Amino acid sequence: MVEDGQIGEDDPIGAAEALIETGRANEAAQALRARIAAGRGGLLARLTLVRALAAAGLTGEALAEAREAVSLNPGAAVAVLALGEALLAAELLPAAIAELQRVLRLDRNMDIARLHLAEAWLKAGEAGQALNMLQTLEPSPDTERLEQVARAMLAARRSDAGYVRHLFDQFAGAFDSHMVGHLGYAGPQILLDLAGLVMPALMDPAGAQLSVLDLGCGTGLAGVVFRPLAARLDGIDLSPRMIEKAGERQIYDHLAVADLETALADPGPALLAAYDLILAADTFVYLGDLSGVLAGAAARLAPGGFLLFTVEAGPDDGYDLGPKRRWRHGEAYLRSAAEAAGFSVVGLVAAATRFDAGQPVPGFAVALMR
Numbered sequence: 119m120v121e122d123g124q125i126g127e128d129d130p131i132g133a134a135e136a137l138i139e140t141g142r143a144n145e146a147a148q149a150l151r152a153r154i155a156a157g158r159g160g161l162l163a164r165l166t167l168v169r170a171l172a173a174a175g176l177t178g179e180a181l182a183e184a185r186e187a188v189s190l191n192p193g194a195a196v197a198v199l200a201l202g203e204a205l206l207a208a209e210l211l212p213a214a215i216a217e218l219q220r221v222l223r224l225d226r227n228m229d230i231a232r233l234h235l236a237e238a239w240l241k242a243g244e245a246g247q248a249l250n251m252l253q254t255l256e257p258s259p260d261t262e263r264l265e266q267v268a269r270a271m272l273a274a275r276r277s278d279a280g281y282v283r284h285l286f287d288q289f290a291g292a293f294d295s296h297m298v299g300h301l302g303y304a305g306p307q308i309l310l311d312l313a314g315l316v317m318p319a320l321m322d323p324a325g326a327q328l329s330v331l332d333l334g335c336g337t338g339l340a341g342v343v344f345r346p347l348a349a350r351l352d353g354i355d356l357s358p359r360m361i362e363k364a365g366e367r368q369i370y371d372h373l374a375v376a377d378l379e380t381a382l383a384d385p386g387p388a389l390l391a392a393y394d395l396i397l398a399a400d401t402f403v404y405l406g407d408l409s410g411v412l413a414g415a416a417a418r419l420a421p422g423g424f425l426l427f428t429v430e431a432g433p434d435d436g437y438d439l440g441p442k443r444r445w446r447h448g449e450a451y452l453r454s455a456a457e458a459a460g461f462s463v464v465g466l467v468a469a470a471t472r473f474d475a476g477q478p479v480p481g482f483a484v485a486l487m488r
């Protein structure tokens with residue numbers, strides 16, 4: 119029997135589960151914690167506590183409890199499974215994948231770990247891996263749903279606009295400190311250094327001369343670096359929250375919430391018909407096929423104008439979707455796509471704009487001239 123956060127003595131786990139099922143996960147967690155603290159909770163009680171905390175949205179606490187359960191029961195596949203699930207809920211994807219693989223080493227029949235593993239691969243942008251894993255499972259509504267997402271990701275040639283908007287709307291508040299402080303992000307400075315090499319005559323130290331369009335301007339980190347060169351600086355971004363942050367800097371003449379491919383094709387009254395310089399710092403990682411954006415940028419540049427952008431390095435003559443759902447582009451692909459859009463490649467250098475897990479992420483900084 120379940121009453122006001124008490125859990126029944128005859129079947130405490132069943133009672134806690136009933137609380138979770140009826141939307142009273144916080145009460146279940148409280149009661150289970152009390153039981154464990156009184157020395158009356160075994161592994162099952164701990165795992166139910168993890169489930170209750172996760173259901174209550176207390177992701178960090180669920181993770182801590184799951185770690186504790188594994189440290190007390192290192193050989194128990196169910197405990198490692200709970201840890202994998204908690205890591206997945208916390209979006210700590212490499213760790214989640216490692217723990218879910220450990221579950222399968224402990225118990226190769228645990229299909230639920232395979233299903234979570236497919237989900238983790240998908241979230242990490244590894245649709246091919248996810249699909250391989252799903253194909254080892256009996257078809258079910260869950261496998262079919264994940265398979266559909268994986269196939270759509272494999273077929274897509276750019277990141278979904280809704281996904282990008284949601285991601286950056288969530289991230290906007292912490293973006294600057296996370297990117298610059300945590301990931302050592304240097305995309306804007308890398309592009310400025312490249313501009314110094316390929317267009318020195320246009321970088322008039324005496325004053326702001328250029329009309330500049332910042333594609334995927336985010337919070338305006340590239341705007342800050344390029345503003346001294348600009349007579350006019352415009353920015354577009356899919357994420358309203360990022361645009362809000364960019365606006366707070368008061369360095370842009372015009373800001374618009376827009377998809378960059380659509381805006382380049384049809385700029386509307388807010389943007390100029392042609393710019394001297396178009397920037398895209400760490401933005402094309404959300405586009406796979408660059409042919410549309412390169413054609414669009416060529417159409418929005420004055421003759422002799424420049425497009426400067428960074429990308430992450432991918433398969434030489436193509437592009438693929440890497441971990442963290444960021445697209446990666448190869449050098450031969452970049453050169454041929456640029457030339458097909460009518461650009462001359464005036465600079466293409468290896469450049470890591472950020473670090474991941476302490477390692478520089480290989481990439482390119484590219485300068486194209488119309």
Ligand SMILES: C[S@@+](CC[C@H](N)C(=O)[O-])C[C@H]1O[C@@H](n2cnc3c(N)ncnc32)[C@H](O)[C@@H]1O
Nearest residue numbers: 286334335336339355356357377378399400404
């Ligand atoms: C990693 S942030 C980089 C922001 C900024 N350029 C910088 O250097 O700090 C990528 C930005 O590109 C934007 N973005 C991605 N795809 C876009 C698209 N198709 N159209 C417009 N903005 C896009 C995102 O919303 C995000 O603000």
